[in-house]
Amino acid sequence: MKKMISLEIKRALFNKKMLISLIVGMLISGHQIWLYLHTNDVGNMKQMVGYFEEQAMDAPDYLWSAWIGESGMLFNGFLFFLILPLLAAFPHGNSYMLDEKNGYLKSVFTRTKKKNYYFAKWxxxxxxxGLAVIIPLILNFLFFMTLFPIIGPYPETAHAGIxxxxxxxxxxYSTPFLYVxxxxxxxxxxxxxxxxxSxxxxxxxDYSFIIFSFPFxxxxxxxxxxxxADLSFLSPQEFLYPxxxxxSLPLLVLEMCSFLILSLFSYLHFGMRGTD
Incomplete structure (x- = not known):
């Protein structure tokens, strides 16, 4: 089982489609950085931070409102989280279909149990x-950490709109790094x-376009x-964008667990039934 999981993870991470997803995600993230730098006087902002620190006053907490997850003033954040399902599905979402078409599936089933393959694939x-989406976000946040000092956030500034x-x-407002x-x-x-x-x-x-676009x-x-139904706050399209x-956290966890269970057991069910 471990060998099968290791093999599938290598196939999932080291391929051209994974690279394309990462490039698209980082292009959106990079453009958000470029827009932020060109629509704000960053030099003046840094001077303000220095002045407030010299006066022992609460300096502006720009970091927490600048990164793409909290930047509500720029289109890039909305765009990134809109196409997030596409970025996630593209690296390996159609791999089972390809394995079946090119004969890889029959070869694998001669060397391992079917359930091992399906679980490893999932x-x-x-x-x-997860990695295709989260890497551009982390790099975006790290960039702004190098740009602004780690100060705040302060409720009175309302920079991040939280x-x-x-x-x-x-x-x-108490442990922002834990929040992020x-x-x-x-x-x-x-x-x-x-x-x-997917x-x-x-x-x-067998159509890759349908497979990739289904989650979206x-x-x-x-x-x-x-x-x-005035319940848009329950949609991942809404709450994944910080x-x-x-x-509420209990509802979020409940929804997350429900999707996880539905995805895993549905895939194993259709997979084992289809290869009996």
Whole structure:
């Protein structure tokens, strides 16, 4: 089992589609940085921070509102989280279909149990989706850490737009790095889930376009339905973007676990049934 998981993870991470997803994600992230630098007088902002620190006053907490996860003033953040399901699904989402077409599946089943292959495939696809999405976000945050001092955040500045009803707002103002870290974990998990949802579709179609776009379309459709019911805060399309997350932590965890269980058991069910 371990060897099968290791092999699948290598196949999922070291391929051209993974590289393309990372490049697209980093281009959006990099453009957000470029826009931020060209729409703000960063030099003056740094001088202000220095002045306030010299006067032993609370300096402006620019870091926490600058990175793409909290930058609500620029289009790039919205765009990144909009296409997040596509970025997650692209590296390995259609790999089962390709394995079946090129004969790799028959070869594997002569060397290992079917359940080992299917579980390894799910794990590898999950991690490839999570990493394809989270790496550009982490690099974006690290860049702004080198640009601005680690100060705040302060509720009175309202730079990041985090209010009392925002998800994990108490952590944002008390332990902001824990807040950012938890959002990275949440985003990673949902990106992994999106990628594995593509695997399920491969049992019903051979068209890669449909396989890759399925998570995006299902989340978009679900968001529209929830929006009509005035429940848009329950949509991952909303709460994965830290800037606009308004869901309670228990509901978020419940939704996350439900999607994980649905994805894993659906894939194993269709896989084992289809190869009996």
């Amino acid at each position: 794990i590898a696809t999950f991690f490839s989706g 209010t009392d009803i925002s998800t994990l707002s108490h952590l944002f 870290g938890l959002f990275f974990i949440i985003i990673f998990i949902f990106a992994g889930i999106y990628a594995t949802l 695997l399920i579709v491969t049992f019903f179609t 379309l299902i989340i978009l459709f679900g968001t529209m339905i929830l929006d009509l 800037f606009q997350a308004k869901i």
